[in-house]
Amino acid sequence: MKNLTIGPAQFNLLEKLCNAMAVSGDEGEVRKIVLEEVKPYADEVKVDALGNVLVLKRGRGKNPMRVLLDAHMDEVGFMIVEDDEDGIYRFELVGGFDTRHLAGKRVIVGREHLPGVIGAKPIHLETDDDLKHRIGLDALRIDLGPGGKAAVGDRATFAPNFKRVGPSILSKSIDNRIGVAILIELLKNAPSSVDLCMSFSVQEEIGLRGARVAGYYFDPQAAFVVDATPARDLPDYEGRENHSYNTKLGLGPAIYVANSSTMDDPRLVHFLEETAVREKIPYQLRQPGGGGTNAGALQKARMGVPVVSISVPHRYTHSPISISRVEDWRNTLNLLHAALKRMTPALVESR
Amino acid sequence: MTDILPFLKSLLAVSGLSAYETPAARLIEKQWKPLVDETGFSRLGSLHGLKRGSGKLPRPSVLIAAHMDAIGLMVSRIVDGFLCITEVGGVDPRVLPGTPVMVHASGSGEDLPGVVAMPPADLLPAGKGDGAIGLEYLLVDTGLAAREVSKRVRVGDLVAFNTEPVEMSGETVSGHSIDNRASVAALTVCLEELKSRSPVWDVWAVASSQEEETFGGAQTSTFQLRPSIAVAVDVTFAKGPGASGWETFPLGRGPTLGLGPNIHPFLHKRFIEIAKKAEIPYAIEPMPRMSGTDATSMQVTAEGVPTMVVSIPVRNMHTPVEVISLKDIQRAGRLLAEFVAGLEGDFMEKIIWE
Numbered sequence: 001m002k003n004l005t006i007g008p009a010q011f012n013l014l015e016k017l018c019n020a021m022a023v024s025g026d027e028g029e030v031r032k033i034v035l036e037e038v039k040p041y042a043d044e045v046k047v048d049a050l051g052n053v054l055v056l057k058r059g060r061g062k063n064p065m066r067v068l069l070d071a072h073m074d075e076v077g078f079m080i081v082e083d084d085e086d087g088i089y090r091f092e093l094v095g096g097f098d099t100r101h102l103a104g105k106r107v108i109v110g111r112e113h114l115p116g117v118i119g120a121k122p123i124h125l126e127t128d129d130d131l132k133h134r135i136g137l138d139a140l141r142i143d144l145g146p147g148g149k150a151a152v153g154d155r156a157t158f159a160p161n162f163k164r165v166g167p168s169i170l171s172k173s174i175d176n177r178i179g180v181a182i183l184i185e186l187l188k189n190a191p192s193s194v195d196l197c198m199s200f201s202v203q204e205e206i207g208l209r210g211a212r213v214a215g216y217y218f219d220p221q222a223a224f225v226v227d228a229t230p231a232r233d234l235p236d237y238e239g240r241e242n243h244s245y246n247t248k249l250g251l252g253p254a255i256y257v258a259n260s261s262t263m264d265d266p267r268l269v270h271f272l273e274e275t276a277v278r279e280k281i282p283y284q285l286r287q288p289g290g291g292g293t294n295a296g297a298l299q300k301a302r303m304g305v306p307v308v309s310i311s312v313p314h315r316y317t318h319s320p321i322s323i324s325r326v327e328d329w330r331n332t333l334n335l336l337h338a339a340l341k342r343m344t345p346a347l348v349e350s351r
Numbered sequence: 352m353t354d355i356l357p358f359l360k361s362l363l364a365v366s367g368l369s370a371y372e373t374p375a376a377r378l379i380e381k382q383w384k385p386l387v388d389e390t391g392f393s394r395l396g397s398l399h400g401l402k403r404g405s406g407k408l409p410r411p412s413v414l415i416a417a418h419m420d421a422i423g424l425m426v427s428r429i430v431d432g433f434l435c436i437t438e439v440g441g442v443d444p445r446v447l448p449g450t451p452v453m454v455h456a457s458g459s460g461e462d463l464p465g466v467v468a469m470p471p472a473d474l475l476p477a478g479k480g481d482g483a484i485g486l487e488y489l490l491v492d493t494g495l496a497a498r499e500v501s502k503r504v505r506v507g508d509l510v511a512f513n514t515e516p517v518e519m520s521g522e523t524v525s526g527h528s529i530d531n532r533a534s535v536a537a538l539t540v541c542l543e544e545l546k547s548r549s550p551v552w553d554v555w556a557v558a559s560s561q562e563e564e565t566f567g568g569a570q571t572s573t574f575q576l577r578p579s580i581a582v583a584v585d586v587t588f589a590k591g592p593g594a595s596g597w598e599t600f601p602l603g604r605g606p607t608l609g610l611g612p613n614i615h616p617f618l619h620k621r622f623i624e625i626a627k628k629a630e631i632p633y634a635i636e637p638m639p640r641m642s643g644t645d646a647t648s649m650q651v652t653a654e655g656v657p658t659m660v661v662s663i664p665v666r667n668m669h670t671p672v673e674v675i676s677l678k679d680i681q682r683a684g685r686l687l688a689e690f691v692a693g694l695e696g697d698f699m700e701k702i703i704w705e
Contacts, residue, residue: 084592087519087520087521088591088592098448098469100445100448100469100483100484101448101449101469103445103446103670104446104447104450104667104670104671104672105449105450105671105672106514106517106525106672114520115517115518115519115525116519117519117525117667117672117674118672119591119592119593119666119667119670119672119674120443120445120446120593120667120670121592121593121594121667122588122594122667122668122669122670123441123442123443123668123669124441124588124643124668124669125588125594125596125598126443131443131444131445131483132482132483133482133483134445134482134483135445135483139592139593140592141592141593143519143591143592143666143674144519144520145519145520145521145523145525145674146520146521146523146602146603146676147520147521148519148520148521149520158449159517161451163464165463165464165465165493165494165495166493166494166495166496166499167494167495167496168494168495169494170451170464170465170466170494232471232474234433234468234470234471234474234490235430235431235433235470235474235490236474237470237474237475237476237479237488238476242474243473244471244473250496315468315492316449316466316468316469316492319448319449319469320449320450320451320466321449321451321466323466323492323494
């Protein structure tokens with residue numbers, strides 16, 4: 001089988017997607033890019049009541065399986081909540097953050113991407129005791145500079161910073177623009193054997209809300225959730241074995257078995273593994289437990305949907321700069337492509 | 352008035368941590384060459400620019416020092432392709448997680464971009480992962496495989512902040528190393544202003560090295576050049592989020608004039624007179640003990656030198672997102688030029704205590 005490749009066009013698209021701002025509930029920038037990309041390749045495109053982009057590409061032949069691929073478009077970010085005057089604003093978090101990633105970072109604010117910073121008190125003015133404690137959210141502000149103008153309700157996020165370095169990508173919002181990029185590439189190379197449904201979903205980071213209605217809309221026979229999953233494959237400070245790495249960079253797509261809100265469908269887990277072995281594509285099983293993806297919402301759509309999550313590992317989730325491996329991106333893309341080609345309704349008709 | 356922004360931005364983009372200032376020094380030398388009569392380097396790496404005065408020999412001289420070195424990090428250990436780090440200058444580890452950095456890899460001579468990583472709590476000793484994470488537990492990740500890292504990076508390699516400079520509202524600029532490249536820019540404004548003036552005194556413009564670690568650059572340059580008086584140009588704390596005490600000054604409303612034991616009161620008074628005459632806004636900055644600037648060491652060099660400190664307010668000092676007002680840089684530069692141009696031949700005879 002001919003492998004799909006990651007070339008300049010794919011890098012450019014991912015860069016555009018990562019550098020866009022799409023804080024949960026305000027996904028317009030990414031939605032615009034997605035609509036431009038999918039329209040020439042889709043049979044139906046619809047933007048629903050929540051802002052999900054729902055795409056259908058019909059298969060040919062008899063009785064094609066109705067398969068849903070989901071990737072969330074939204075990212076964790078900030079909302080301006082109070083004007084402290086003269087370009088300084090209080091902000092709230094949208095989605096899960098470790099607030100220790102916030103001080104000393106560049107941000108962009110609002111539709112115009114106004115440049116700003118989240119500053120910190122100079123070390124010279126801190127006491128030794130201050131330095132032992134975290135800088136709390138209530139001490140942090142977004143500063144646009146004197147006279148800077150944002151509006152309460154404006155969204156903000158970390159400043160764009162996409163970079164390719166050796167085998168890796170460094171960027172904000174790899175979670176989950178890499179999933180969005182994979183879906184777009186699969187649509188462009190859609191196998192004709194399935195009715196391919198795609199949800200580019202909203203509001204994943206604040207409770208899997210977009211996927212819930214997308215699952216209802218499509219009523220698929222099976223679903224794949226394509227996301228970015230944390231790789232916590234760092235060395236232990238005291239040299240002990242790292243038992244809770246979740247996933248590791250470079251070992252291939254991470255197939256989920258279970259997380260805090262989903263038992264992934266064992267037939268689909270097995271099918272992905274079998275496909276990977278057949279196609280000689282490396283893969284890893286994400287360590288079970290914790291975390292969550294849109295699978296949690298999709299599996300309970302209507303009368304239920306067999307679902308499995310498959311993710312690209314990335315280090316430093318929900319931080320200003322995450323790191324992923326290009327080979328994991330390519331292998332995730334190809335594993336899904338190979339899997340789609342092999343899918344028939346029989347896969348989920350018996351236990 | 353010349354536009355200092357392009358030069359400032361190029362200064363903020365060039366590396367030069369304490370004792371490794373050469374890339375910054377070369378850039379500054381290029382900018383200063385047309386503005387001074389000669390340039391040279393000190394044994395510790397400070398850049399000296401001499402603009403000769405019009406007075407009779409032997410002429411008095413004023414040394415104006417703006418340190419060009421920057422704070423940052425240094426590789427202390429390499430573990431599985433991750434870099435352990437220590438600090439160069441004073442760094443608050445709490446601003447580091449997620450910070451973009453540039454590793455100056457001496458093994459291969461490359462600059463490798465990377466990010467400061469905060470390991471999950473369960474990979475740190477008990478209790479060390481919950482609050483503020485200490486510098487010793489943070490890592491730098493270059494995105495390269497472990498074997499590639501060990502080929503390229505060595506212990507002792509420099510790790511600089513890599514936030515790109517950006518213009519913000521109110522004619523401000525944000526970036527790293529604004530402390531103290533902004534003052535180098537102000538000193539450059541001063542030299543440009545002096546081009547059309549003809550000061551009586553010799554002027555030594557000094558981009559000093561190693562301020563953030565030892566004050567050693569300015570101290571040794573002062574000994575070498577033996578100026579009659581010396582002025583340190585540095586940054587001070589601007590009022591802003593988290594900073595509102597007596598040590599802080601409004602951003603964009605002029606430089607500050609230091610007052611305290613590191614400063615000769617007669618020079619302080621003269622700067623106030625000059626600022627008033629030139630209608631340059633300023634604030635008085637109380638410096639009750641050490642000024643924390645090059646003046647601290649310049650004052651006690653050789654037989655002692657009358658010193659002054661002029662500072663430019665900056666927000667978030669020593670973070671990767673310092674913020675400064677371009678107008679304040681221009682004002683500090685113009686104030687220095689007015690001071691220098693106004694130094695009369697017998698000024699030294701006027702410097703009296705009581």
